[in-house]
Amino acid sequence: MQEIFSNLGLGFQTAMTWTNIMWVFIGGSLGTVIGMLPGLGPATGVAILIPITFGMNPATALITMCAVYYGAMFGGSRASIMINVPGDASAIVSCFDGYPMTKNGRAGPALAISAIASFIGGMIGMFFLVFLTQPIASAALKFGPAEMFSLLLFALVATITLSEGSLLKGLIAIAFGLMLSTIGIDAMTGIVRFTYGVSSLNDGIDFLVIIIGVYAVTEVFKNLKDINAVYKFDSKSIGKVWITKDDWKRSIWPMLRSSPLGFVIGVLPGMGGTIATFMSYALEKNLSKHPEQLGKGAIEGLAAPEAANNACSCGAMVPLLTLGIPGSGTTAVMLGALMMLGVRPGPTLFTDHPEIAWGVIASMLVGNIILIIINLPLAIPLVQILRVPTRIMLPIIMGLALIGTYFLNYSSFDFIIVMIAGVIGYLFSKLEIPLPPLVLALILGGATEQHLRNSMVLSDGNPMIFIQKPISAVFLVLAAGSLIYALIRGKKKAA
Amino acid sequence: MNFMTGIIAVAIGGIYLITAMLLPQMRMGDRLGPKLFPTIIGIVAMASGIILMIQDKRPGKASKKADFGFIKHKDLWLKILLTTLVGIVYGLVMDSMGFILPTALFMLFISMLINKGRLVQNIIVALSFAVICYGVFGVALKLSLPRGFIEQMLPF
Numbered sequence: 001m002q003e004i005f006s007n008l009g010l011g012f013q014t015a016m017t018w019t020n021i022m023w024v025f026i027g028g029s030l031g032t033v034i035g036m037l038p039g040l041g042p043a044t045g046v047a048i049l050i051p052i053t054f055g056m057n058p059a060t061a062l063i064t065m066c067a068v069y070y071g072a073m074f075g076g077s078r079a080s081i082m083i084n085v086p087g088d089a090s091a092i093v094s095c096f097d098g099y100p101m102t103k104n105g106r107a108g109p110a111l112a113i114s115a116i117a118s119f120i121g122g123m124i125g126m127f128f129l130v131f132l133t134q135p136i137a138s139a140a141l142k143f144g145p146a147e148m149f150s151l152l153l154f155a156l157v158a159t160i161t162l163s164e165g166s167l168l169k170g171l172i173a174i175a176f177g178l179m180l181s182t183i184g185i186d187a188m189t190g191i192v193r194f195t196y197g198v199s200s201l202n203d204g205i206d207f208l209v210i211i212i213g214v215y216a217v218t219e220v221f222k223n224l225k226d227i228n229a230v231y232k233f234d235s236k237s238i239g240k241v242w243i244t245k246d247d248w249k250r251s252i253w254p255m256l257r258s259s260p261l262g263f264v265i266g267v268l269p270g271m272g273g274t275i276a277t278f279m280s281y282a283l284e285k286n287l288s289k290h291p292e293q294l295g296k297g298a299i300e301g302l303a304a305p306e307a308a309n310n311a312c313s314c315g316a317m318v319p320l321l322t323l324g325i326p327g328s329g330t331t332a333v334m335l336g337a338l339m340m341l342g343v344r345p346g347p348t349l350f351t352d353h354p355e356i357a358w359g360v361i362a363s364m365l366v367g368n369i370i371l372i373i374i375n376l377p378l379a380i381p382l383v384q385i386l387r388v389p390t391r392i393m394l395p396i397i398m399g400l401a402l403i404g405t406y407f408l409n410y411s412s413f414d415f416i417i418v419m420i421a422g423v424i425g426y427l428f429s430k431l432e433i434p435l436p437p438l439v440l441a442l443i444l445g446g447a448t449e450q451h452l453r454n455s456m457v458l459s460d461g462n463p464m465i466f467i468q469k470p471i472s473a474v475f476l477v478l479a480a481g482s483l484i485y486a487l488i489r490g491k492k493k494a495a
Numbered sequence: 496m497n498f499m500t501g502i503i504a505v506a507i508g509g510i511y512l513i514t515a516m517l518l519p520q521m522r523m524g525d526r527l528g529p530k531l532f533p534t535i536i537g538i539v540a541m542a543s544g545i546i547l548m549i550q551d552k553r554p555g556k557a558s559k560k561a562d563f564g565f566i567k568h569k570d571l572w573l574k575i576l577l578t579t580l581v582g583i584v585y586g587l588v589m590d591s592m593g594f595i596l597p598t599a600l601f602m603l604f605i606s607m608l609i610n611k612g613r614l615v616q617n618i619i620v621a622l623s624f625a626v627i628c629y630g631v632f633g634v635a636l637k638l639s640l641p642r643g644f645i646e647q648m649l650p651f
Contacts, residue, residue: 055636166497168547172504175540179511182536186529189521193529194514217582221575225568227609391610392620399602399624402582406589407638415586419579426575430563431500449532456531 004134011358015366020063020359023056024367027064029374031071033385036079037393038229040219041088042072042313043329043436047215048400050208050337051407058343059356063363065334066317067371070364072330073273073313074118074371075382077306081110082383083231090273090309093281097294097301104297108239109247111383113299114306115375116243117255121307122368124259125266125314130361132267133350136322137357140347145458146465149451150475152444155325157479158269159437161486169433177438180205181445188453200413207442208336209405209414213421214428214435215333216401220394221426227391233383241379243299251303254284262308266315269327269440273309280308314364321345321357325444329436332443339443340408497551497558504544512537574608581605593643594633599625 014020027049034045045068053061076087081098094114101110143151160170183194184204195201243251258280265276284304285291294301319325324346326332338345349357375382405418425435459465466472515533551557565572585601602621610617633640634651 051632051638052636054638166547168543168550169497169500171543172500172540172547175504175508175536175543178536179507179533179540182533189529191518191529193518193533194511196514221578224571224574224609389610392606392616394609395602395605395620396624398578398582398605399598399628402585402601403598403628403632406586407632410639412586412590415583419582423575423579427563431496431503431561433500452532453528 004130007134007354007358008130008362010354011360011362014059014355014359015063015363020060020363021366021370023060023064024067024363024370025374027052027067028071028074028367028371031068031073032075032078032371032374032382033071034068035072035075035087035091036382036385038079038083038085038087038223038231038390040072040397041076041090041330042069043333044215044219044397045069045072046330046333046337047212048397048404050212050333050340051400051404053337053341054407056341058338058341058353059359061341062334062338062343062356062360063367065337066360066364067367069313069330069334070122070310070367070371071374073310074115074375076309077114077118077302078111078379078383079231079386081107081114081302082233083386085229085231088273090277090312092274093277093305094302096281097296097298100295100297101299101302102233105237105239106297106299107233107237108241109243109299110302111238111379112241112243112376113247113251113303115372115379117251117303117306118310118375119368119372120255121259121262121310121312122314122364122371124256124307125263125311126361126365126368128260128263128311129314129317129364132318133322133357133361136318137347137350140323141351143347143471144469145451145454146469146472147475149448149455150466150469150472150479151323152325152448152451154475154479154482155269155319155323155327156437156441156444156448158482159327159440160434161482166432167483167486167490169431170437173428173434173438174441177441177443178445178448180210180438180442181207182449187446188450200411205417206408206414207439208340208408209417210421210442211333211336211439212401212405213418214425214439215329216397216404217418217422218425218429218435220398220401221422222429223390223394227394229390231386233386235380235384238380238383241376247299250298250300254280254300254304255307257283257287258304258308259311262311263315265308266312267318267327268315269319269325272316272328273312276308276312277305280304310368317360317364321349321360322347324349324447326440329439332436332439336443496561497547499561501544501546501548501551504540504547508537508540508544512541577608578605590641591643592641593646594640595625595629595645596643598628 031045034040046065049068053064076091077094080086080091080094084095084099086092098110156174183201185192185202261280262276285294316328316331319327320331326335405414455465515537518530521528581604585597589597599621602624606617606620632638
């Protein structure tokens with residue numbers, strides 16, 4: 001326990017510098033603004049803001065990205081509440097009661113409870129995060145290549161089996177992501193693979209370029225259909241951005257119940273904020289004495305998913321920081337950006353760079369406080385962003401995406417890759433092939449192959465090594481179990 | 496839609512698998528080496544594609560038809576095509592023309608494509624974007640940016 005507090009103290013030393021506090025403020029504000037834009041979520045936000053982290057030290061970069069992530073979570077629900085258009089999928093549930101509250105003349109309390117619930121969910125999530133990371137990271141330090149391979153395999157499989165959607169299409173997305181990760185010179189043997197004579201591919205494809213392509217460029221293409229959307233609302237009718245005593249009484253227990261639920265869901269790969277918010281809403285509907293009021297502007301129907309969503313984002317940081325395995329699209333983007341800066345999150349991060357690992361955790365606490373300051377008194381000016389027409393925002397997002405691509409490697413070849421990735425991402429969305437598993441596989445592909453090959457060399461080519469090692473066997477059983485679960489769920493749905 | 500996804504998976508997986516099989520075998524150490532992992536991936540892609548295609552052909556299990564809207568939304572596809580081409584050209588000319596001019600021209604083109612008929616508004620957005628980005632990334636964050644004739648005239 002004492003170790004945790006001394007580590008947290010070290011984290012606060014890192015996080016509480018003026019530079020880092022400034023970046024938490026800037027990142028949180030930019031994230032809030034991007035999160036508010038319809039169709040754009042935290043993953044896109046982090047992807048297009050990656051360039052601002054170049055030139056920063058890794059701790060500041062990760063702190064800034066966390067602030068963008070958090071800010072986008074806070075901002076995502078603003079559009080749901082004001083104009084009934086969710087910023088991203090995890091803000092859909094906020095429309096259910098948030099927009100009816102606005103229609104009932106209670107936009108102010110809706111914006112307030114959204115910020116308060118996000119704050120409470122974030123703080124409860126942080127509490128669990130602080131106490132869970134060290135034991136998990138210490139346990140993971142004992143993992144050899146066989147255990148790591150099985151863990152990565154489980155993470156990849158769980159990403160498609162726990163999330164909604166077709167299992168086979170998820171598998172295809174993972175296969176495509178892994179294929180992309182093998183392009184270029186093989187680091188272990190020097191053999192050039194899958195470049196088909198294009199020398200610019202010898203160094204492999206930078207996954208951040210693909211990430212920007214499928215998250216930012218694809219999103220712009222998707223939004224091209226609705227370029228004439230103009231959202232109108234009356235600022236004067238928002239009223240005071242605060243809640244009454246009765247609102248507080250109705251919201252406190254739903255927030256406290258939903259936060260641990262959201263955190264647990266966030267830890268699991270592939271589940272993410274969308275499932276957390278829907279589950280917390282379903283839970284409240286079951287527990288509520290007046291379930292008929294939910295969906296008609298009940299404040300608890302907004303408080304619960306907002307708290308779950310932010311607790312979920314803390315949960316998603318657990319596998320990222322302790323195992324180096326991103327559980328969601330946004331954390332995958334963050335992992336990619338960190339690897340670009342020469343930092344590989346994982347168990348050794350806590351021993352080799354404790355100031356980064358704990359600095360980020362501490363900064364999330366600070367960020368939570370800063371974001372509630374941004375989102376309560378500044379709620380009314382911030383929602384004015386929603387008035388900026390989509391047809392002006394889309395070129396700006398496209399411009400930022402391409403400038404971000406340029407900064408990655410200063411390579412004009414990357415522009416070809418990013419635009420093609422954008423078009424392919426758009427085509428995949430039309431075929432309902434999920435993109436997050438592809439991105440995850442692309443990032444984890446190199447490590448997965450490396451651990452597989454190291455294990456095979458250690459065992460002299462005997463694949464039984466993965467079963468003989470108990471921890472590895474457990475992960476394989478978990479992977480098989482999640483596959484069976486997905487198959488049963490698929491059959492039930494079909495019936 | 497699932498049938499088409501299956502065909503794509505089998506085609507790409509097949510090409511990938513054949514390429515993987517043609518990779519040289521190592522004689523010592525990591526013997527399966529560079530072939531093992533790609534072979535597994537190729538098989539997974541092809542197997543998933545084949546199962547998806549078979550499932551889609553079962554009576555009553557057919558998924559909805561893939562609709563990319565190439566004809567129905569041809570304006571949208573034209574915008575996507577033009578944006579893609581201009582994006583690539585933007586990258587190709589940036590090193591020789593500097594940052595501000597190509598960025599402003601790219602933004603103006605994309606804005607005119609998306610925000611049709613509002614020339615003045617689009618010029619303001621394009622110029623402001625290029626100048627603000629140069630200020631933020633090139634001056635404030637001190638990131639290296641290509642220097643063309645406009646940047647050469649600037650004091651920073």
